[in-house]
Amino acid sequence: MNADTKGVLKTTISRSSRVSIIAMVLSLVLMLVLAWAPYWAGRAEMRLLGELFLYLSLASLWNLMAGYAGLVSVGQQAYVGLGGYLLFALTMFGGLHPVAAVLLAGVFSAFLSLPVAILIFRLHGAYFAIGTWVIAEMFRLSFAQVQSLGGGSGTSLPIGVVKSLAASRSGRESLSYWLALGAVVFTLGFVFFFMRSKKGLALTAIRDSEAGAAELGINIWRSKLEVYVYTSAITGVIGGLIFLQKLRISPDAAFSVSDWTAFVIFIVVIGGIGTLEGPIIGTLLFFILRESMADLGTTYLMILGLVAIVIMLKAPQGIWGLIRQKFDIELFPLSYFVHQKDASTQKSSGA
């Protein structure tokens, strides 16, 4: 299409499309339905949904780091475990309300992630990845030394702390569910608005070309640092909520590389890395696979590893990448669309 020949061409730029507006409305409706779950879902379903929300949060955060900021970490279990242990420590020894403890765990995680980042940002690429794992391992070994938190075998949340959440068991389960729902809504919202902001634009520039981004005056180190600290803080909160659901913690469970990193990476890669929709699809698929193959035990994990390998080799853009390629849609609009209105056609292209 050539603008000069028409003369009357009108160009508008927008970020939303009809599909994305419908998707937004549907997500709002879904959110309301989910918020009502304690009144329509059973105990087991609510537990499963709560777990799904927390996994989706972890996946979105990892996706923000790896898919947008180029920080491929295999050590985010450091902050999941830290958040979990802080929940236990702050409620047991600080006498804090569990919800306050979880929020404070996020603040703590942010502060701790700063010196950690300054040290491990000296490593690049895959070496950065393994460096993050070393940090997580150090956290695990350190907490295993704390005898008042049960040392290597761990501890349970005291009954008094559990009761302070809500008097009845169903009340506690509902609250824990709503906290998980709130966390996932906050996390998805955070990633969405962060990516739409100026900082998100800088990240996209860095992802496409570090040299080019630096040329434009973007401070790459600082941009990555911000993402690392924000995601670590929120991961700490999610960690606190995970162990508020479990009510029991041990160093091996808290800092598990397979539970909090391997599965999360598989979710993001299978769903589609570098897209907001990918982690959602990946998480749904992960839970469907898990629930339908739970009795297969180790075989299920081998299948999961195999699926991730095949996807990485055959379709590195993941399931959402394939869908987007085919239908050219975006549910959560990050791209800019250029609409050129003239007589008959309306052409738009993502940027």
Add this chain to the structure above:
Amino acid sequence: MEWLGVVVQGVLLGGLYALFATGLSLMFGVMRLVNIAHGDLIVLGAYIALSTVAILDVHPVIAMVLVVPIMGFVGYALQRTLLNRTLGADILPPLLVTFGLSVILQNALLEIYSADPQKLSAGPMETASVSFGSLSVGVFPLLTFVSAIVLIGLLQWVFYHTSLGREFRAVSDNQEIAQLMGINKAHVFGVAMALAFAVTAIAGILFGVRTSFDPSIGGGRLLLAFEAVIIGGLGNLWGTLAGGIILGVAQTVGGQINPGWQQLAGHIAFLFVLAIKPTGLFPRVAH
């Protein structure tokens, strides 16, 4: 005198860590591949030796004769069929594929051998010791340390004095031009991986004689190997030996002060080196 013994033990332990790290260093040096499943491969080597010992009723050191070529072959096949497809500018494919391999390996070992700890028994060799003055040193740790030196020396010789080594260095420097010179990149990478797997098999067997192992401990071995490589400096095998020794000494000294601090002390030594000299102590290549 007690502390001298602790340090000597640490140095000898460092030989084992250097063996863990040599395979990883080789993979990175030739094909820029960072292998997350490396620790699980060390454990795999120990388990294959366990089965070999059980079936043929031989000493673990004799089992090496069979296990090393088996692992070498597996390495070559894995590189040709799978890992060559992951190499490129993007770091995510090799990372994710080896992560997937790690999960598959761990669970396969769990399925076959169960989670019970196993150990390779080397008989009287394990407890024998030699005395240097008032210092008593275990024969097996000493043997492990000597194997590390011999293997690293051998690999250095292959790298700098053979035509295979010339091909390794050529593909490492510039893959495209090396191919223009008639080098079959896919095959050279396969051979490098076979070599890395062979060293890893030896490391796995010596490790399996030294301590008990189960399918879940691969991750910890990977971290040790990685730390030795980074402390020593990328691309320098003798540096990797030095890195292993620093880790080993940090661990035994830390463990002597408080048994709970043994592993933590090794990680702290690593972070300390990273803080003062991020390129490692003896860097050879720019990365």
